[in-house]
Amino acid sequence: MAKQIIFIITLLITLAIFAYTVRRLYYFFRITKRFPIKNYVKRIVLMFEVSFLQTKIFRKPAIGFLHAMVFWGFCVILLGSMEMVFDGLTGSERAFYTDGLWYKIIFASGDIFALIILFAIFFFIIRRLFFKIKRFAGRELSHKNHIDAYVALSLIFLLMVSLLAMNVFYCVENPVPLKGYYPISSFLAGYLKDMEHESAMILYELSWWWHILLIFLFANILPYSKHFHVFLSVPNTFLSRLDPLGKLPNMDNITKEIKLMMNPETAFATPESGAAVIERFGVKDVEDVTWKNYFDSLCCTQCGRCSSVCPANLTGKKLSPRKVMMDLRARMNQKGPGIIKSGKDFDDQRSLLNDFTTKEEIWACTTCNACAKECPVNINQPTLIVDLRRYLVMEESSAPSGLNMMFTNITNNGAPWQFSPEDRMIWAKDIPQNMKI
Amino acid sequence: MQESQNIEVPIMADVFAQGREPEYLFWVGCAGAFDDRYKKVARAFVKILTFVGADYAVLGKEETCTGDPARRAGNEMLYQMQALTNIATFDNYKVKKILTICPHCYNIFKNEYPDLGGVYEVVHYTQYLQELIANGTLEMTGELLNDKKITFHDPCYLGRANNIYEAPRAVLKAMDTQHVEMPRHKSFALCCGAGGGQMFKEAETGDKEIFIERTEEALKTGADIIASSCPFCMTMLTDGLKYKNREEEIFNYDIAELVVMALDI
Secondary structure, X not given: OHHHHHHHHHHHXXXXXXXXXXXXXXXXXXXXXXXXXXXXXXXXXXXXXXXXXXXXXXXOHHHXXXXXXXXXXXXXXXXXXHHHHHHHHHOOOOOOOOOOHHHHHHHHHHHHHHHHHHHHHXXXXXXXXXXXXXXXXXXXXXXXXHHHHHHHHHHHHHHHHHHHHHHHHHHHHOOOOOOOOOHHHHHHHHHHOOOXXXXXXXXXXXXXXXXXXXXXXXXXXXXXXXXXHHHHHHHHHHOOOOOOOOOOOOOHHHHHHHHHHHXXXXXXXXXXXXXOOOOOOOOOXXXXXXXXXXXXXXXXXXXXXXXXXOHHXXXXXXXXXXXXXXXXXXXXXXXXXXXXXXXXXXXXXXXXXXXXXXXXXXXXXXXXXXXXXXXXXXXXXXXXXXXXXXXXXXOOOOXXXXXXXXXXXXXXXXXXXXXXXXXXXXXXXXXXXXXXX | OEEEEEEOOOEHHHHHHOOOOOOEEEEOHHXXXXXXXXXXXXXXXXXXXXXXXXXXXXXXXXXXXXOHHHHHOOOHHHHHHHHXXXXXXXXXXXXXXXEEXXXXXXXXXHHHHHHHOOOOEEEEHHHHHHHHHHOOOOOOOOOOOOOOEEEEOOOOOOOOOOOOOHHXXXXXXXXXXXXXXXXXXXXXXXXXXXXXXXXXXXXXXXXXXXXXXXXXXXXXOOOOEEEEOOHHHHHHHHHHHHHOOXXXXXEEEEHHHHHHHHHOO
């Protein structure tokens, strides 16, 4: 009974902190713009492919395989964690136990996966510490970001240690008949068979608490960490842009304006007073991005696969698609609370554009979509980069001179170069056709 | 025996005035019309069209930029003006099928004009050629390319943007050539560096030019010919070969040009 009460109190504290986090994020999301979601069937299929089959993570097969094992392991182990919460709440023991094969399979694979994850995470930590992985060394990664990575990895490592400890002592404590099947732990328990029943029971209880408290802690750290992707990746793949990568979203407000301009009846009419709040073209700051952009930024785990394939980044330019995502998240953390407090007009004399993501970065993008293709969780960086350009061009008229020249050429003579439309058929003169007869 | 005569490229306005509606609008694109190197590609493709007796016409002086470089550089206003103008022209000629050589034009017609009401069947010329090869219309028996080693550079707007990886390769494989891949190919392909408006501006400061990085990768394959199917990629790779002083021995050809060579027309 005492255990139950303590458990309920810790769970309530956990949920309360989590609720606070969610509430804060909810207000942040309210600052952003709309992004309609349709085609649910297609999305479920996509989510299945990208998340559960890990198709994009396998673009790097070796390290991708390790990640996939961790992911699939988490999925199985999650079922056991759910049982633990249920047990804790009701005071039951192994409440989901049934005599059938399923319980055995799930708990056996959970036990095996715990060991696999333990090794994988150990390798990830070693790799981060001692291997010189270029994508873990971007300019945008501060000391804090590296600490964040180690904290998350260590937590997962400890989660697996506690899970295995729990299973081992469970096996020691209950020689016959075990609920579930634990191939790794029962093997390890063999070495402890002389342990007193009493101590095994205490150690089981201790590791049970250790594991569940770590889960609670982990869940509340994640939303403030780059490892938020543990929660958000699956939904993010569900919410993916379904359009081909080559397609940019249309700006309907511009279409409306051009149509008004082209229509002789409306071209010179005075606009209806107060018809609409004048909307900013493109993205300057957090209030201009869509909620999906912000979701992307929260989901980014800074793996750097995007930047490692970015042609600009590869050739030493400042642009890093990963940084574009990190900037958005950081800027929201900076400006979001102010907007929540003082309303939409809050101004801290800073902005996402310039103070976080600079013009030099934005103009270096070739819109080749390598970053978006590579992102294991379907983040779309190029649309945001183009939105930042849209602000620069249409609100500030501050494109690089070469681009301004190109705009002028298209406007004046319908081609990006300075050629007269009258000369458009010169290429077709005197094409010999040596048809064989 | 050979008979030589010049090709008359049909202009949409003339064909339409005769009461005919051609099956395809062949969209030449600004590079095909104005870029000295790419003009040759437009000419090569027209040779193929004539060879297979395609029913097509070009817009000629009525053609104007699709708006792609403006759009990707952030000038949505200019893009939409161009797009709406083009859509009006297409409506005028009841255009249903558009053939493009430039992947950027392909992408914008296929994916972006529909948002503004312009819905067409858009065919990239590599897809068109693949189809002709599949149905036996194009038999490339010429000996000009015999045993040449070719590597193909995937244009971003054909590959990643629209998932067209096989069509250009199918065309190359139908020739009597050897095919080698660069380490980064298909969806992993490295951009030539010209997309997103880069073609028209100075590159930002870095430690290398993108087109050099890509050219070096292509050269490492030991290929005799670097094939591409995009005007921007062609400019970049040709410049890369010049930069590397290899332009005398290694050649950058567009797939349309290679087909003309392989057909020996």
